Amino acid sequence: MLEIGQVVAGPTAGLIFSDLGFRVIKIENPNGGDISRKLTGSSSGTFEYYNRGKESIALDFRTDTGKKILEGLIKNADIIVENLGPRSMDKIINQDRIKQLNPKIIYLSIKGYMCGPYENRKSLDFPIEIESGIAYMTGLKNKPMRIGSSAIDMATAMMGVMLVLDKLRRHESGVIKIGLFETAMFLVGQHIVTYQKEKRELMPLNEENFAWGIYDFFMSSDNKKIFIAISTDTQWGDFCRAFNIPPRDEYRSNIQRYNQRDKLIPEIQKILISYNLNDIILRLNKFNISYGILNRPWDLLKNEHALMHMVNAEYNGTDFIMPYVPGTRNNKKNIENLGCSSLKILRELGYTAEEIKNFIDSGVIK
Numbered sequence: 001m002l003e004i005g006q007v008v009a010g011p012t013a014g015l016i017f018s019d020l021g022f023r024v025i026k027i028e029n030p031n032g033g034d035i036s037r038k039l040t041g042s043s044s045g046t047f048e049y050y051n052r053g054k055e056s057i058a059l060d061f062r063t064d065t066g067k068k069i070l071e072g073l074i075k076n077a078d079i080i081v082e083n084l085g086p087r088s089m090d091k092i093i094n095q096d097r098i099k100q101l102n103p104k105i106i107y108l109s110i111k112g113y114m115c116g117p118y119e120n121r122k123s124l125d126f127p128i129e130i131e132s133g134i135a136y137m138t139g140l141k142n143k144p145m146r147i148g149s150s151a152i153d154m155a156t157a158m159m160g161v162m163l164v165l166d167k168l169r170r171h172e173s174g175v176i177k178i179g180l181f182e183t184a185m186f187l188v189g190q191h192i193v194t195y196q197k198e199k200r201e202l203m204p205l206n207e208e209n210f211a212w213g214i215y216d217f218f219m220s221s222d223n224k225k226i227f228i229a230i231s232t233d234t235q236w237g238d239f240c241r242a243f244n245i246p247p248r249d250e251y252r253s254n255i256q257r258y259n260q261r262d263k264l265i266p267e268i269q270k271i272l273i274s275y276n277l278n279d280i281i282l283r284l285n286k287f288n289i290s291y292g293i294l295n296r297p298w299d300l301l302k303n304e305h306a307l308m309h310m311v312n313a314e315y316n317g318t319d320f321i322m323p324y325v326p327g328t329r330n331n332k333k334n335i336e337n338l339g340c341s342s343l344k345i346l347r348e349l350g351y352t353a354e355e356i357k358n359f360i361d362s363g364v365i366k
Contacts, residue, residue, distance in 0.1 A: 001079040002027060003054065006034040008125065008150045009110045009180070010083030011050035012157035017079070018053035018333065019325035025073065025345060026051065026336075030058040030366035033338040049322055052313045053333030055341035058366035061092055066364045072349045074101045079164055083110040086120045095175055106167050107175045108160045114179035123180060125153045132184035137191055137205050144204075156183040213257025214239070217294070218269050224277040225294035228284070238287035243271055339366040 003014035003026045011026075011034070018024045028034055033056070036047040061070040070093065074080065080098065082089050089109065098107060112123030126146050129135040134152070139145035160178045167173065185192075195202055202208065209215070214230035230236050233253055240247055245268075251257050257264055272280060277293070284291050300306035301321060311324045315335035324330055342365045346356050359365045 001025070001081065002073055002077045003081050004089070005081065005083035005110070007036045007046065007083075008050060008153035009157050010081050011036070012154045013081045013083075013108060013110065013161050014054055015050050015052060016157065016161045016325050017081075019328040021329075022079070024054040025077075025341070026054040026056050027061070027070070027073070028056055028058050028338055030060050030339065030363060033058060037338065045320075048313070048315050048320055048335050052311075052322065052324075052335050053331075054336065055345065056336040056338055057342045057345045058339030059342070060364050063362075063364055065359065065362070067093065069346070069349065069351075069359075069364070071097075071101055073345070074098055074105065076349070077102065077105055078168075079106045079108065081108045081110070081160070085122045086111060099173075104173045106164050106173055108164050109175065109177045110156055110160055111177060111179050113181045114177055118181065125150050125180065128152050128180040128184050132181060133188050133191065134184055137188060137202075139204050139206070141204065141207055152180050152184045152187075155187060156180045159183055159186075209258070209261060211258070213251075213254050213261060213264060214268065216261075216265055218272045218280075220275060220277040220280055221273055222276045226277060226280060227292040227294065229290040229292075231290070235287075235289055239289055242283040242287045242289065243275075245271060342366060 001014065001017050001022045001024045003010055003024055005011060005014075006028075014024045014026060026034070032038065034047060034051070036043075036050070039046050057073075059069055060066040074093070095107065098105060111119070112121055112128065113119050123131075126135070129138070129146055129152055130144060132152075135144035135146060138147055156178055160176060163176045163178065167176070191202055212229065212231050214228060214236065217225050217227050219225060228239075230239055231254075236251070236254070236257065237247070239245070250260065251264060275283075281291070281293075295303070300310075306323075307321070309323060309326065309330075310321050311330050312332050313320050313322060313334050316337065343356060346359070346365065351359075356365070
């Protein structure tokens with residue numbers, strides 16, 4: 001599989017294919033490679049996370065020689081994934097030429113928008129969250145907010161991989177184009193339908209209080225936050241037994257609890273504040289009641305369950321622990337420096353040592 005892209009959406013697709021057992025060759029610009037290699041601050045781990053288990057070839061395919069090498073790679077590939085800007089790939093090599101070189105190849109093109117009036121617009125994750133309504137539903141009144149991960153980029157890549165696998169299952173080839181906007185629209189679809197059903201504008205989710213009476217954060221005696229979710233009347237009865245709360249008719253149904261949240265939530269908080277976090281968890285587990293402990297992402301590095309679903313990877317002499325694609329095999333796959341596999345890949349394409357040296361000297365590869 002060939003990956004021509006950078007930052008999140010394209011590399012996510014490549015990462016998924018890698019964890020599924022595909023050989024992934026990441027084609028990068030010799031002058032710096034994927035721009036995520038140089039990201040700093042709160043985004044500094046982007047490259048390491050999304051590029052585990054790939055082979056890097058640093059190739060300048062803007063040159064005639066580089067384009068010839070690219071065509072050789074295409075001839076030997078099953079899949080191409082790219083997330084360059086609109087029309088950018090056509091300037092390098094168009095779809096007709098790709099099909100001519102390899103009629104059996106599947107070409108996944110990830111863009112901001114699919115076919116339509118917006119198809120030539122360039123976009124990114126957050127602008128798509130804003131335009132699709134996700135930022136509105138995530139935030140507060142008059143304060144739209146970004147999701148705390150590149151969820152739209154990643155979800156779009158997942159959709160794309162799903163469609164590629166479907167073509168493989170059907171023994172088909174051809175082009176698949178998928179957009180961030182259309183993926184975001186799919187994710188927010190329930191709110192589009194609810195608006196039509198309710199015939200009213202919806203509040204952001206964090207203002208609407210969701211649909212359950214007990215669906216909120218509570219503080220323990222040791223100053224820890226835990227989110228408790230009670231979605232049925234049976235669970236409410238179990239919760240009352242767990243914490244010795246006398247049953248009251250006014251809270252018997254979820255609609256009653258929901259309509260009296262302003263009174264009920266403080267009452268429950270007064271009860272739970274006398275228990276430490278471990279006591280609360282033991283009681284909730286006994287009655288199989290849903291909850292979540294408030295964590296930061298890095299807290300998962302100390303979480304016994306989370307660590308069972310992470311993999312070790314090394315990059316530039318530093319060891320990292322990171323999640324792998326759920327359901328795939330937990331195999332250690334390192335992250336390559338720019339162009340680390342260039343020589344090996346060119347040898348596989350049949351180039352001689354002298355030809356490869358000339359490529360290096362001329363800057364076609366690194």
